[in-house]
Amino acid sequence: MINSVWSICGMCTARCPIRVEVENGTISWLEGNPHLLDGALCAKGSAGLALLADDERPQQPLIRRGGRGAGRWEGVSWDAALDFVAEKLKKIIAQDGARSVIMSCRGGPFVDPAKAFIKALGSPNFTNHDSACGRNVHHASLSVYGLGRSDFAYDIKNARHLVLFGRNLLESLKVGEANQVLDMLDAGGRLTYVDVRQTVTGLKATRFFLLRPGTDYALTLGMIHGIIKAGAYDKDFVDCYTAGFDELAAFVEPYTVDWAAQECGIKTKALMGFIDELGQDRPRVIFHPGWMLARYRDSFYASRNIHLLNVLMGNVEIKGGQILAKGVKDCARKGIRNLVDGPPAPEERRADGVGWKHTHFDKGPGLFQLYYEAMQTAEPYPLKSLFCYRHDPFTCFPDPAAQKRALDHLELIVSIDTHYSEFGWYSDVILPESVYLERDCGVSVQKGPNPRLIYRKQAVSPRFDTKPGWWIFKQLAERLGVGHYFPYNTIDELWAWQLEPTGITIADFDQKGFVDLTDKPVLFDREKLSGSFATPSGKIEMVSEKLNKEAIPSLKPYASPIKPPVGMYRLVFGRSAVHAHGHTINNPLLHELLPANTLWINKREAGKLGIADGDWVDVIANGASGLIQAKVTEFIHPEAVYCIHGFGRQVPLQSRAYHAGMSDQKLQVGLLTDLDPVGGGLCLCEGFVEVRRSSKNVKRSVEL
């Protein structure tokens, strides 16, 4: 008998909705949810079956018996592992308080049990990966709209012009979003793509700017200048809803289109042509704010300008523009219950300083990398334990060697993950979570123009002795005397408890895998948007009152990025459509498609270095080096070299991924403390590397 299970993909963090056919306990078919994606799924999505079938993942709880990172593991029962962790935690809490425990996760809709657990313990130290990802964009959004990054959705399908600053959305792929872009292009829309190299997304562009690395801020300044001069902005919208336009206009006065073109290494005529197009296409122009903008020292300001460009287009709450994401309340419905709302808020200050020392950052998840400093200085107080749930800081953050030095101050490191992460391999205990096809997750609200409730449902029984997150955190909580904040024993009880106020039951998900909270998109009256923006002035703030109070400029004078020293290159990184950073590299079917990354280097530069396409090259940073094959191409800026992120893994039990390709983060020496002081993001593209043809290119071998 074939059983149809609705669930959510877990191969990357796009979390596309899926439908799974299960026949006699085995998956016979897996596809994108037909109601939302018409069956479409990416390569990673299908390769979920290879993940499920793979034995090279933790198969039972593991406790470290050798030194950290030595790989001597003892497989134990869940009771033994949970007791071990709980006993250690009890001692740590008795000695240094609950505040000495940090919980980090990868973020997303299903982290409620992890957040509730750390809050129930009484620690304020919940954090996530975002300072290596979207923090700059989020903080920039807050400073402009008073609303966060995820408070906007984008009606790309109906746009006339989509502008992407390195947002490689056809490779860093969400199935629904990619289809929106192609639908827009099919309907005659324009796509302008800006990057330091060509990508698949750029292949589809109608206009392409190959930018000098680190000059995005200059480009946005020139664009704003040109748009204002040409009058190619929505004056009514700007008058009605914004504050600080005159200051913006005066500020960009010196940053002419000509200046920007020269600074960025592009043609003035092309930039003028682009601005003309905006005049024709507005207001249905979307400047995509991107997700991952933890790149340069002025990425916060570049990101802020991208938000301002949207505002100048007047694209808020219109078809083909930015739509304010709606939640439960906007549909006049009652919300679901979340576990995290149970425990009282911890009174203690965060050890990363966010909220009291660094008052301009959003308190939510704080900034992970600041904990590393606190671990070493024991300021503001000692830290003793770190839990990482579905999060691999050694892959996500720069300079794992520096991270290890900080972690050596901790007494307990726990990894809760489906696979061996680099961090997990260094930790004291691995609590293996079942992979997404083997586990349920709680109900979550998906905000947007069509808000809905979503959930993840187990399709098949776990192949190994692994458990779902909702179970693991409840078990730990019970052992630590806070089990009452987890009022369930089974997932059905959790779902029922969450849904109880809504009048919706879990059976309502059976039909489509989600429950719509509205029949049609919820759009606010564009004439009555006042009050929609949560800034101090209630307006869209081109000059932020909050930043003013902190004596931080909203409009920062431009400083040109330093040119790489002679013989060195700026190391940039990105994504491929067939891998999701580090955690798919060992997947047999994805490894077959892309077993190793290459180093992209500009053809002319390669010529100077005597490097031919396919040659092995040594990539050297201060105190670290990597070996990789060169991909010689004219379609990357001469100042940059590029590789796909996630490779160069060092977990011996991952036989396919082990030492395959090169890790960019291991070459980001010193960048762990390189923080954007205003945006809070890391500056991951501020590192330079030397590249030379490797002696490992075989010339002769005299072996018998």
Added chain:
Amino acid sequence: MNTYLIYLNSKRCIGCHGCEVHCKTNKGLPVGPILCEISHEPLRSVKGIPKTVFQFRSCYHCEDPQCVPVCPTDAMRKRPDGIVYVDQEKCIGCMACQNACPWGIPQFNPVSGRAIKCDYCLDRVDRGLKPACVSKCTTHALKFVRLVEV
């Protein structure tokens, strides 16, 4: 005359190789055999934009397939609707089909020890469904086309 064709709308194709994995997982294939393939020419600049076009290839399901007569066990067959397929029960894995094919399209499956090739997912087609690569194509760039004589 062949009844079916898989057509790629290269304007929508993003070279994500999803089709290759959709195919492999549907047929339960291990690492090794790949039954359909996305490829592209090296990039070249067109009006200032580096461009290339993605191409899709599976099996041509030839009108007069050379793989069929060469098969010693009659495992390689062509149906009246034009689909060329391997009868897994009869195949002995000698791979004469691969040698006979001008493009070397039939692949060896190291797990079953037999030949395997694109058969347009005939079990799905016979149920009124589309081949796996088409059904799940990330951007709906692949189309399963029924040919009609005009």
